[in-house]
Every structure is written in structure tokens, then in C-alpha cells.
Amino acid sequence: MKVLVVGGGGREHALIRKIKESKKVDSVACCPGNGGISYDAECYNVSATDIDGVVNLAKEIKADFVVVAPDDPLVAGMVDALNDAGFKTFGPKANAAIIEGSKVFSKDLMLKYNIPTAEYKVFDNPQDVLEYIKEKNEFPTVIKADGLALGKGVIIPESLEEAEKGVKEIMEDKIFGESGNNVVVEEFLTGPEVSVLAFTDGKCVKPMVSSMDHKRALDGDKGLNTGGMGTVSPNPYYTDEVAKECMEKIFIPTIEAMNKEGRTFKGCLYFGLMITPKGPKVIEYNCRFGDPETQVVLPRLKTDIMDIFEAINNETLADLDIEWSDDACTCVIMASGGYPKSYPKGIEITGLESGQLDGVTVYHAGTAIEDGKLVTSGGRVLGVTALGKTLDEALDKSYKAVEKITFEGAHYRKDIGQRALKALDK
Numbered sequence: 468m469k470v471l472v473v474g475g476g477g478r479e480h481a482l483i484r485k486i487k488e489s490k491k492v493d494s495v496a497c498c499p500g501n502g503g504i505s506y507d508a509e510c511y512n513v514s515a516t517d518i519d520g521v522v523n524l525a526k527e528i529k530a531d532f533v534v535v536a537p538d539d540p541l542v543a544g545m546v547d548a549l550n551d552a553g554f555k556t557f558g559p560k561a562n563a564a565i566i567e568g569s570k571v572f573s574k575d576l577m578l579k580y581n582i583p584t585a586e587y588k589v590f591d592n593p594q595d596v597l598e599y600i601k602e603k604n605e606f607p608t609v610i611k612a613d614g615l616a617l618g619k620g621v622i623i624p625e626s627l628e629e630a631e632k633g634v635k636e637i638m639e640d641k642i643f644g645e646s647g648n649n650v651v652v653e654e655f656l657t658g659p660e661v662s663v664l665a666f667t668d669g670k671c672v673k674p675m676v677s678s679m680d681h682k683r684a685l686d687g688d689k690g691l692n693t694g695g696m697g698t699v700s701p702n703p704y705y706t707d708e709v710a711k712e713c714m715e716k717i718f719i720p721t722i723e724a725m726n727k728e729g730r731t732f733k734g735c736l737y738f739g740l741m742i743t744p745k746g747p748k749v750i751e752y753n754c755r756f757g758d759p760e761t762q763v764v765l766p767r768l769k770t771d772i773m774d775i776f777e778a779i780n781n782e783t784l785a786d787l788d789i790e791w792s793d794d795a796c797t798c799v800i801m802a803s804g805g806y807p808k809s810y811p812k813g814i815e816i817t818g819l820e821s822g823q824l825d826g827v828t829v830y831h832a833g834t835a836i837e838d839g840k841l842v843t844s845g846g847r848v849l850g851v852t853a854l855g856k857t858l859d860e861a862l863d864k865s866y867k868a869v870e871k872i873t874f875e876g877a878h879y880r881k882d883i884g885q886r887a888l889k890a891l892d893k
């Protein structure tokens with residue numbers, strides 16, 4: 468098979484490495500890919516959001532299977548267009564991807580089908596939002612832009628002044644464009660967060676091993692929200708008991724709810740969960756593999772990933788046994804100086820030469836090759852990933868490798884996995 472992967476970040480690099488392990492796969496192509504991905508796949512300069520461009524590319528290279536990884540093309544209907552053109556795909560159609568594309572949709576879905584989540588109210592103008600927040604007078608509160616916002620559409624104001632500023636930015640200045648036409652205001656929940664990615668063909672749901680993201684830019688969960696500064700798998704807060712409760716109250720009900728709405732979801736459904744004192748609740752759904760969750764989940768997958776993708780396509784997932792390794796896996800993101808605000812590009816990266824980083828896989832997120840040199844080209848640059856018998860062992864390997872890799876201004880969190888280690892100690 469020739470497999471085309473749409474996207475160009477660390478998640479796509481991890482997917483491509485796993486797809487290359489498949490016995491069924493002869494070659495992998497990627498669009499647009501990145502510097503590091505170009506060592507593993509033929510990269511084509513077609514944007515991941517260019518639906519016509521991707522359909523034409525799939526035709527041109529005679530792809531046998533297309534994996535659409537990022538949220539925006541999924542929400543915009545790339546899978547629908549590829550299916551219409553006769554291609555087999557992995558990823559939900561637009562009418563199901565809305566579960567990530569609209570927070571108002573997902574909150575209303577959970578309310579209608581009694582799926583545990585934070586209490587909420589929807590607003591379409593800034594005056595009403597602020598009046599409501601003023602009246603409630605409970606801080607922190609949570610305000611979410613309805614549409615896609617690069618993972619940055621959530622603000623958690625500690626005061627009315629902060630709420631006023633945030634609402635103005637989202638609804639009047641439109642920093643996230645049309646995504647800010649409506650907002651959801653919701654109850655602030657507390658508890659450890661768990662990410663669970665799940666394969667589903669719309670008939671059954673098979674959760675993958677759990678993981679923990681570290682969303683803030685700085686150590687101690689300080690600083691701005693980012694796309695994710697590191698991950699560990701498994702997540703110790705996701706006990707067997709919690710997993711059972713999630714399956715019964717969240718995972719199966721979500722799949723059934725989407726079917727009842729005539730929006731069958733096929734692909735990877737991402738459950739962002741909070742384990743509150745009142746049980747697990749959904750913080751968010753994503754219609755795709757998480758980034759950088761994928762980088763710690765897929766290395767633990769033992770089953771041929773193309774068998775899984777084909778089973779989902781054929782709606783025979785229930786018949787497939789999916790196996791995982793018991794190892795721990797850790798990913799430390801090395802980011803450009805300044806990220807998640809503005810940052811320079813084109814800075815040379817050194818220390819990745821082969822032989823230096825035994826037992827470690829470096830997934831490339833924002834790299835390019837310029838004049839034969841590997842340089843930075845994005846905010847999140849590399850995901851330094853290691854497997855180990857224990858979380859401690861994996862972390863040790865990831866961080867030893869991070870010390871060998873350099874580019875000017877690089878920053879990374881030094882405390883990835885510390886919260887998980889503390890939970891294991893208890």
C-alpha cells in the first residue's frame with residue numbers, strides 16, 4: 468500500500484513512523500510534512516487545509532489510503548471529499564468532526580445525552596456574557612470560543628476585569644475570527660486531567676492507553692497555554708476503576724449519541740477528561756489524534772496500525788484485538804524561544820546525529836531543511852521521546868537526549884512527568 472498522511476507536525480511524524488512499521492505498507496507520502504518527516508516519507512508541498520489540492524495529490528500519487536490528521540481539514544470536510552473521489556480514509560467526516568469544531572455542539576450533545584461535563588451557558592453577544600458572569604460572581608470561571616482556535620480558545624479569568632478583557636478579545640477583536648461569534652461560559656472544575664484517545668468505527672469504541680499532557684509553557688504549570696509541552700503515558704490517574712466508569716458513562720454514550728444524531732464518528736476520538744471529586748467529566752472532545760499525546764501513545768502500540776485503520780474503514784473493529792506494551796513512554800517538547808508568543812525561525816539545530824541518541828526517538832514538529840541544514844520552522848520544534856520499563860527510566864532517557872540537542876533560544880519544561888511520578892508515589 469501507498470499511504471498518504473495529511474499534516475506536518477510531531478503527531479504526523481509519530482503516525483508515519485508507526486505506519487512504516489506495517490507489513491502492508493510499501494511507502495508513505497506526506498503533505499506538507501516537515502524537515503524531519505522528509506527522511507521518512509516523500510513530502511509534497513500541498514497545504515493540509517487545501518482540500519482540492521490533497522484530493523488531486525492522492526490521485527497523482529495513486530494513494531491507497533489517506534490519513535487526515537489535523538482538526539481544520541477534518542472539520543472542513545476533507546474526508547468527505549476524499550471518499551467522494553473513491554479513496555479509503557482514516558478520520559471522521561465533517562458532520563462528525565463538528566464534535567471538535569463547535570464547543571456549543573459538543574456541550575449541547577453532552578447535555579442531551581447525559582454525558583458528564585461542566586455546567587454551561589451559551590452566549591452570542593459580549594454584554595450578555597459579562598452580565599451573566601457579574602451576576603454569578605464565581606471565579607475562576609471558564610470562557611471558551613465556540614470554534615477552532617489552535618487550542619488557545621479557552622480563557623480562565625480570575626476576576627471580572629480579566630473576563631472583560633478576554634470577552635472583548637474573543638467576541639469584539641475576534642482574535643480567533645468567526646470562532647468567537649459564540650462563546651460557552653462554564654463551571655470551573657478541578658482535578659487531574661487525563662487524555663484518552665480512542666479508536667472507533669461507530670459500532671464499538673476501543674480506547675488506547677492513557678496519557679497526560681502538560682499544556683502550560685513553564686514549569687509548575689505556569690505561563691501561557693500552549694499546544695502541549697510534553698506528555699507521558701500511561702497516566703497514573705487513569706486507574707482501572709476510572710477507565711471502567713469512563714467507558715460506561717462517557718465513551719460508549721458519546722459514540723451512541725453521535726449515531727443517534729446521524730453523525731456516526733469513525734476515526735480517533737480524543738477525550739479530554741478531568742477526574743473531579745464527583746467522577747470523570749469531559750473537558751473537551753477532539754476529532755483526531757492529540758499532539759503531543761500521539762507521540763507517547765503510538766510507540767506503545769503493538770498491533771499493525773493499518774489493520775486498525777482498515778477495520779475502522781470496514782466497520783469490523785470489534786473483531787480486532789489491539790495490543791499495547793506495558794512500557795512507559797515520555798515526550799519532552801523542545802520549543803523555539805518566545806513560543807507560544809512570536810518566535811524566530813530558521814535557526815540551526817545540532818546534536819541529532821545518529822548514534823548519539825540511542826533508545827530515543829525525536830519526532831519533528833517544526834523543522835525544515837535549508838541549504839542542507841536542519842533548522843527550526845515552528846513554535847514546537849522537536850518531541851524527544853523515549854520508552855522505558857518505568858516512567859522514571861523513560862524520563863531519564865528523554866532528558867539526557869534533550870541535553871545533547873541544541874538550537875539557540877530553545878526552551879523546554881524540566882518537570883514533564885513530575886506530577887505523574889508523585890501520583891505513583893502515593
Ligand code: AMP
Pocket residue numbers: 585609618619620621653654655656657660682739750751
Ligand atoms: P481545552 O482547550 O478545552 O482543553 O481547555 C484548555 C485547558 O483549560 C484544559 O486542558 C483545562 O486545563 C482547562 N479547562 C478547560 N475547561 C475547564 C473547566 N471547565 N474547568 C477547569 N479547567 C478547564
Ligand code: GLY
Pocket residue numbers: 618680694695753756757758759760
Ligand atoms: N494536546 C492537546 C491536543 O492535541 O489538542
